[in-house]
Amino acid sequence: MTVLAEGNLVRLRTIRVPDLKAAVAHPYSLSATEPMTDLGWARSVHDQTGFWTPKAGVAAFEVAERLIGTMQFYSPGPTVHGFEIGYSVHNEDDRGKGFGSEALRLFSDLLFAQHPECHRLQLIIAVENFADARTVEHCGYAAEGTLRKAHYTAPGEPADCLIYSRVRD
Template sequence: MYDKDKEIFWIELEQKKIGLIVIHDSSDTIPLFDIRLEEKARGKGIGELALKWLTQYIFSHPVKKIRIEAYTRSDNTAMRKTLHKCGFVKEGYLRQAWEHEDGSVFDSVCYAIIRNDWENQTRTPIKLDDLPY
């Protein structure tokens, strides 16, 4: 499915829909995304396959993309592990930045992969402590 600035793809296994990929800001040079898997599909490597497909899809786009960003709750260890495994670098930790409808608030973590790293199969470290403030 395609919308002006959003692309949506089903994740299927054995011809059954088990998840969803949503690319936000798809016309921008720096898109971000969501991956959702139903509970019974988790922990089987499907998220990793989906993320690798997504990265290939975005960086193979005719309009050159600079980077891909992802945000996840700090307690979503599985997604954080998957992002790291797929070459994404943790670039930020946002305190109380993920609010739920019930009023609960969680910390959020920002990950990204840059085109250069993807093309060269490298991981450029960030300058976390470049200034004392």
């Protein structure tokens, strides 16, 4: 296990094999680009990369050595000089306690420190997710606009999302 950053509430660290069972119960906690719910597949990816490469990765955040959630980063496309971030606080009981906020601040600072070529970090949030909107704004992210019909919801029409960014100071 590699500790990536520590705050007052949470520790950010690399993903460990024992984390995988809990993480696959949340489809986008190990991959922001596709649901990863198969434990065997997750184990294979972990064995190959540890869920951390220069262009994409997943970190766990924990409190008192208990897994609280995961953070992901990946390149949103060749014309964006930065990363897109996704995060998940796995259990409802752990939400609203500041764990996700602190993890997002630590993760954002880590990505800017490790990637000098990175000029922006962005998150996409469903328009009805007011709690996440408050969290990312509290962490220094600014709302940029609406991505119409960009969020896949099954079944039915894609939903609108908001895009937030934090740029390098």
